[in-house]
Amino acid sequence: MKFSILIINSVEKLLNKILKFTCSPNKLLSNYFRKYKKLGIFERNIISKAVYNLLYNKSIYFYFIHNEFGNKTVSLRNLTLFCLKDLVNISCIEGLSKKEFYFFNKKIDFNLAPPLIKSNFPEWLFTKLVDQYGESETLELSKKINQSASLDLRVNLLKSKREIIIKKLLDFSIFCNPTPYAPFGLRITKKVSLKKIYLFTKGIIEIQDESSQLLTHIIEVKRGELIVDFCAGSGGKTLAIGSLIRNTGYIYSLDISKKKIEELKKRVIRSGLSNVYPIVIKNENDIKIKFLENKANRVLVDAPCSGLGTLRRNPDIKWYQKPFFIDKINNTQINILNNASKLVKIKGYLIYSTCSILKEENEDIVDKFMAINKNFCLIPIKNILKRQKIKLLINDNYYFKLLTNIHNTDCFFAAIMKRIK
Numbered sequence: 001m002k003f004s005i006l007i008i009n010s011v012e013k014l015l016n017k018i019l020k021f022t023c024s025p026n027k028l029l030s031n032y033f034r035k036y037k038k039l040g041i042f043e044r045n046i047i048s049k050a051v052y053n054l055l056y057n058k059s060i061y062f063y064f065i066h067n068e069f070g071n072k073t074v075s076l077r078n079l080t081l082f083c084l085k086d087l088v089n090i091s092c093i094e095g096l097s098k099k100e101f102y103f104f105n106k107k108i109d110f111n112l113a114p115p116l117i118k119s120n121f122p123e124w125l126f127t128k129l130v131d132q133y134g135e136s137e138t139l140e141l142s143k144k145i146n147q148s149a150s151l152d153l154r155v156n157l158l159k160s161k162r163e164i165i166i167k168k169l170l171d172f173s174i175f176c177n178p179t180p181y182a183p184f185g186l187r188i189t190k191k192v193s194l195k196k197i198y199l200f201t202k203g204i205i206e207i208q209d210e211s212s213q214l215l216t217h218i219i220e221v222k223r224g225e226l227i228v229d230f231c232a233g234s235g236g237k238t239l240a241i242g243s244l245i246r247n248t249g250y251i252y253s254l255d256i257s258k259k260k261i262e263e264l265k266k267r268v269i270r271s272g273l274s275n276v277y278p279i280v281i282k283n284e285n286d287i288k289i290k291f292l293e294n295k296a297n298r299v300l301v302d303a304p305c306s307g308l309g310t311l312r313r314n315p316d317i318k319w320y321q322k323p324f325f326i327d328k329i330n331n332t333q334i335n336i337l338n339n340a341s342k343l344v345k346i347k348g349y350l351i352y353s354t355c356s357i358l359k360e361e362n363e364d365i366v367d368k369f370m371a372i373n374k375n376f377c378l379i380p381i382k383n384i385l386k387r388q389k390i391k392l393l394i395n396d397n398y399y400f401k402l403l404t405n406i407h408n409t410d411c412f413f414a415a416i417m418k419r420i421k
């Protein structure tokens with residue numbers, strides 16, 4: 001089969017846009033495919049993978065085009081050929097010049113690059129990660145986080161069971177396996193679209209990474225409790241918690257984004273939950289939530305963060321995010337945590353979580369909180385995992401820390417604090 005030059009031209013056009021980092025890759029690709037309807041599924045698949053290849057491997061591609069080929073400037077055409085290198089057979093491409101043919105065909109050993117380049121992280125992030133994890137673990141992490149993720153699903157216990165869904169998905173030729181750690185999760189390794197499948201439209205399954213599913217287990221919610229999901233977004237954790245407590249108790253789902261809360265309301269209806277109370281708040285001090293002070297059994301703060309733990313799915317984040325954003329978000333994180341803690345009743349729990357890999361957004365925020373809130377104590381995570389029968393290896397006594405290179409999930413952090421007085 002011959003590939004028309006259309007694929008190369010499409011990738012080239014898209015790379016030009018993606019490198020400006022003004023739009024998410026998914027949005028860019030779907031807008032493009034809407035415009036160029038004649039591109040078939042196969043071509044779309046290759047084009048999407050090529051665009052993501054650049055986001056995963058930008059440093060190394062630029063480095064080799066500069067060094068190996070002695071090019072002063074990196075042309076979009078050469079970059080395009082690099083992005084397609086491991087996706088298509090060169091003999092299948094029509095219309096390549098002799099020079100391009102040579103460029104495409106040349107074997108390259110990426111291991112020859114220096115560590116920073118090999119990591120495909122920007123320098124500021126690489127430096128922070130090496131300080132935190134050491135160079136060898138940073139490189140291990142970079143290998144796993146700079147590639148696409150499998151798709152994880154969570155079965156809504158109000159509507160079905162994991163064993164039943166595995167069989168039902170087969171009717172749509174979707175093969176999945178149980179997630180290794182989360183008891184109600186499924187993992188699909190092949191890319192599929194679920195949007196039109198009734199199991200999804202009727203809220204029987206939800207898309208949720210195993211890391212987030214595990215968080216809802218370590219919160220140890222009990223039936224009938226009053227739970228506050230302080231940064232509920234469009235409801236990923238709210239729905240999972242609601243499903244675990246089987247529609248008993250109360251879940252107050254708060255967020256500053258009206259749009260996200262509207263989406264949460266739709267998902268709540270789809271899921272069959274009737275115990276969720278969504279509230280749009282102005283900020284973490286909003287007077288509207290005063291009635292919840294000292295009332296909650298558990299308050300979850302799934303804080304706004306850099307999102308650097310989700311690079312498998314959002315590889316553009318590392319390129320457009322800058323260190324000053326981390327300082328700014330740290331203030332928001334500690335403010336939200338302090339205010340959310342006021343809602344926790346005595347003997348209740350406060351849970352802080354992020355999908356970040358940075359200590360500044362994780363342990364440092366918890367340390368700051370604990371230094372000024374002597375009425376809370378940290379609960380060791382290992383005991384919780386034991387109680388929940390989750391066989392997960394965690395290298396820390398107190399914190400729930402997942403790393404893509406070890407756990408094959410998004411990177412994730414959580415700390416559980418108990419209000420003792």
Ligand SMILES: C[S@@+](CC[C@H](N)C(=O)[O-])C[C@H]1O[C@@H](n2cnc3c(N)ncnc32)[C@H](O)[C@@H]1O
Pocket residue numbers: 212230231232233234235236237238254255256257260281283284302303304305332336
């Ligand atoms: C990591 S996301 C939450 C994701 C969500 N828990 C889920 O599972 O889908 C963080 C959320 O915090 C919200 N947020 C930002 N500042 C806030 C504040 N001051 N108070 C409450 N929510 C806030 C954002 O709108 C965003 O939806």
